Amino acid sequence: MTALRTPPPPLPVRDKAVTRALSPMLTRLAEERATGVLLREHGTLYLAEGRVVHAESAFAPGLDVLLTAHGTLAGAAWQRAVADTPGPLQAAELLLDLGRLPAGALELCHLDALYDAGYFALAPSSSPGRFRYDNTPRLGPLPSVPVVALERETLRRRLLLHRLWPDPATDSAPLVRAEQRSASPVTPRQRAVLDRVDGVRTAAGIARNLGRQAFHTLVDVRRLAAAGHVVPAAQVFAHPAPPPPPPVTDPDIALLKRLRDALEAL
């Protein structure tokens, strides 16, 4: 007897016919080849001439975590580079310049971190983003990504997660093991994630603990959820949800609500 299991759905391919943008602001910044910093609720994009040179998000481990977690780079070496430079991107460039890491490894890790943080930075938010024109970001020796390419990849990644398991609750909630143990097999990479599910850590926390890209961890967690291994922790410890507002019939308020929804969709 061989263990048969349903194969996961195929990886989505970007639909080139659809030019739906995540936000009109991004399209405009790309068109005018803007240079500056885009601050959004879940992360920050650094743009130079319409290309993303660096991205940061509290939900994604940065280049420093990816490089130091498994000993690719000593923590002290990163700290020294950061102390000598204005920011993490420049620290990475300094490491490249000093030859502390092979160029390919650093480029790869930089792109991994950029797409990873970019995914969260472009997540739907409750407030509109702000762009600050600023001449500091510049095209450097490390690869950059056109803002439109990051946007399309982010949409493709959302679709990938949705196809794996349509409930996004496991992306952000603390995770617990399912009470009824699932018999579905677990891959070695998923096993490492599952071993860190403790009722407190979220997917982002597990990613940081493993020194892994957060999006990769979201993929594993959604697969584990689909296979019945993990569930989001019951919201019993969270603050109780506020009571729903009374139904509104005033057209002005209805208009304001539509406006709010539209802003949130940006």
Add this chain to the structure above:
Amino acid sequence: MPGIDECLLEAMRLPGARGAALVDWTSGLALGTVGDAPGGDHETTAAEAAELARMAAEHGAFTAGGRPDDRPALEDVIVSNRDSYHLLRFVDTSFDSSVFLHLWLGREEGNLALARIRLGEMAARLVLG
């Protein structure tokens, strides 16, 4: 020390090389591409190759014989068809990642054995310098 683009351009110098890419097999994203892709679309090719690579990387039948230092045992996935070869070479990074080099090789001009050895060397140089 070669970067991603230099590595892909070096792969293109192999006899019969039609196209090459560096692909993440978890997300299906092409982190770098050069040359042609079957059907003219690197993105679709990357997503499809990533499926194949992930299947091989995640199934015990293909990963048995793991090394004692806990590094992955899997090296290549090779697909041959009447017209060409597809060579997927897993890149063993010291940091956590899931990437492979994908080389598309014309069957008439290509030398699979040579390409396999060279691609392995390129994958190592990419991340080890």
